[in-house]
Amino acid sequence: MYTLGALSIATKQPSRELMNKPPVGRTVPLITNNMLRNILAQSMYQIVVLLTFQFRGESIFGLNEKVKDTMVFNIFVLCQVFNEINKRKFEGENVYEWICKNKLFLGIIGITIVVQVVIVEFLNKFANTERLNWGQWSSCIGIAAVSWPIGSQVVMCML
Structure with a gap:
């Protein structure tokens, strides 16, 4: 999953704005403050959600253990998929303007989702794993999709 994500990021054409910027020195941190905020926000969200499901999923949501474990796995993978889209552009840029232009990225996201379903x-x-019903799939997708507004809020706070 991460190899495909790295490939999709590496094949993205740089913007003119980026190409016009001067090179950064060796002492500049690899992870910027904006990246760190996004990493922390996404990590905290995923940790809270996944630990809640792992330790309280059976009692809160009325799930048997195998379904709960499958949903934890599914939510984790789907959070990564949604975060792939979020992390493509930040620093105040529109995350979605390029989405239909990059066929490789769409293919990689599609393959990841198909493999997850399989x-x-x-x-x-x-x-x-245990087969999930439509409601459980919808819950997994909905919970994972919350990473989009979290990513947007982090970007808005940085501006």
């Missing part, structure tokens, strides 16, 4: 729905014995 793992959860069809490779139960291999992946030790």
Whole structure:
């Protein structure tokens, strides 16, 4: 999953604005303050959600253990997919303006989602997962999609 994400980022054409900027020195941190804020916000959200599901999922949501574990796995992967889109552009730029222009990125996101569905729905014995119903899939997608507004809020706070 991360290899495909790295490939999609590496193949993105740099903007004119970026190409016109002077090179940065060796002493400039690799992770900027804006990146660090985004990493911390996304990490905190995912930690809270995943730990809540892991330790209280059975009692709060009325799930059996295997479904709960599958949903934790599914939410984690889907959070990464949504975060791939969020992290493509930040620093106050529109995250979505390029989305239809980059076919490789769309293909990688599509492959990741298809593989996730196959793992959860069809490779139960291999992946030790349980099939999820439409409501559970919707919950996983909805919970993971919250990373979009979190990413947007982090960007808005940085401006």
